[in-house]
Amino acid sequence: MELIWDGLVKAIIELVTLDPGITEVALLTLQVSGAATLISVLIGIPLGSVLALSQFPGRNFLVSISNFGMGLPPVVVGLWVSIFLWRSGPLGFLNIIYTPYAMIIAQAVIASPIVISFTLAVIQQINPQLRLQLTALGANRTQMVWTLLKETKLGLLAAVMAGFGGVISEVGASMMVGGNIKGMTRVFTTATVMEVSKGNFDIAIALSILLMLLAYSVTAILTAIQQGRNIR
Amino acid sequence: MFSKTKWLVLTVAFLILLSLVGCANKNPKPAEEENKAAEGNKTADIILATTTSTQDSGLLDVLIPEFEKQSGYKVKTIAVGTGAALAMGEKGDADVLLVHAPADEKKLVDSGIGINYQLVMHNDFIIIGPKDDPAKISGLKTASEALKKIAESGSMFISRGDNSGTHKKELRIWKSAGITPKVGATYQETGQGMGQTLNIAEQKSGYTLTDRATYLAQKKNLSLVILVEGEKSLLNIYHVMQVNPEKFANINARGAQAFVEFMVSPDTQKMISTFGVDKYGQPLFTPDEGKNEADLGK
Structure with missing residues (x-):
C-alpha cells in the first residue's frame, strides 16, 4: 500500500512541477498516438464507408480481414514494421527505425482496422430507407455520404476513441520500433516497462497514473464532441 | 446550429496538426x-x-x-x-x-x-537466493558446485532464458556442472531483462544468476541475498x-x-x-x- 501512496505522491509532484522529463514523455505520447489516430481516421472512415455502401466480389472477405485486424497484436505489428524498417530491411534506406515516425506508422497500422470496422458497422446499421429517401430527394453521392456520416456521428466518434485508446495503451510495437530512446521515442508505456525493470516501482506507478490522466483527458474531449446535441 | 460542434472538431484537428508539426520540428x-x-x-x-x-x-x-x-x-x-x-x-x-x-x-x-x-x-556475476538458503550453497567456492546443489535439492532457479550474456554464462556453468537444466517446476525461464528477472526471482523466492550491478541497483526491492561470489569464472x-x-x-x-x-x-x-x-x-x-x-x- 505504501508503494501506491509513494507513486501517487510522485505523480502529483511531477504533474504540479511539470517535470521537464515527464512533460517531454507526455507530449511525445500525445503526438505519436494523436498522429497515428488521425492517420487511421483519414484511412479508416473513407475505407469503412466504401465497404459499407458498396457491393463487389470479395467484399465479405475484406470485411472479415478488417474485423480480424481489430485484434491485431501490437507485438506482431511491431515485429513486422521493424523487419521492414531495419537498415537491413527493404525500407531501411528511409532511416526511420527508432524514430517517432516509425512509432506512428506502427500505431496507425494498429488503429486503422478498428476505425474501418467501426465505421463499416455504424454506417451499415443506418436504416436503408434513409438512403432511398436521400436519393429520392435528389442528393448526389457526396451529399449522401456526408449526410450518412453526420447521422452516424456517435458511432464514428466511438471509432476514433477506440482507435486512440488502442494505440495510446499499447507497448509492444512502440518498444520494438521506437526503442524507448530517452528524449526521442520514450512514451508513457515504454517508460513504465523500463522503470519496472529498473525496480523503480514508485516512478512506474506515477507514470501509469499520468498516462491514464492523459488518455482520459483526450477521451473526455472526444466524448464532449460526441455527446454534443448540435447536429441534427 | 451546429457551429459549436464544428468549432470543437476544428479545434481538435488543429491541435493534432499542431502536435504533428511539433513532432516534425523536434526530430528533423x-x-x-x-x-x-x-x-x-x-x-x-x-x-x-x-x-x-x-x-x-x-x-x-x-x-x-x-x-x-x-x-x-x-x-x-x-x-x-x-x-x-x-x-x-x-x-x-x-x-x-x-x-x-x-x-x-x-x-x-x-x-x-x-x-x-x-x-x-x-x-562480476553472483548467485543470489533466499536468505534461508534451502540448497545450502552459501559460501561454496565455485558456481558449478552451487548450481549442482540447487538442482539436487530441487530448489527453484530462475533463468533469464533470453540468450543474453548473463544467460549464456549461466548455461556455461550448468554445462561445467554436468547438468542439462530442463524447464519445469523448479527451473523457470523468464525471457526478460535482468531487472525484471530479479523481480520474478524475488516473488518466487528462487535462486538466480545476476550481474552485480543490476543486483545492487535493485537491492532496495529485494530480500534475496548474495550466496556465491568471487570465483574467477564469474567475471562479467x-x-x-x-x-x-x-x-x-x-x-x-x-x-x-x-x-x-x-x-x-x-x-x-x-x-x-x-x-x-x-x-x-x-x-x-x-x-x-x-x-x-x-x-x-x-
Missing part, C-alpha cells in the same frame, strides 16, 4: 541524416545496441549524455540482451555494440564484422566494438568510432570507476582500458 533528423549520409559525411545519430544491465543499472544514463555533449552525436540506445545486440550487429542494424559475452563476441570479430574491439570494464566482462562499415550500407562509422574512443578514454574510465559509489557505497563496474582480459580478477 531523418531527412537531414539521409542527405548527410549521401555525402558520406558525419551523420547525426548512432545506434548503440547494448545489454539490459548497462541500462537497468543506470550507467548509460550517466555516460550517454556526456558522450552526446562531447561528440555532438545523438545516441539511439537499444537495450536488449547481448544475443540480440550481437544479432543486430551481424545484420548491420547497429553501429556500435557494448556487450558482455566474450566467447560469442569473438565469432563476430573473427568474421570481420566487429572491428575496433576493445575491453571496457568488468564486474564488457567489450565495445564498432560494426564494420565495409560490410553494410548506412553504418555511421565515424560516430561508432567516436563512441568506442569515448568508452576507453581516461575521463570515461574514471566516470565508470566512481559510478554507483554515491548510491551503493561501492562502484558497480571496474574500468579495464588497456588491460589484458586474461589478467582480470587476479
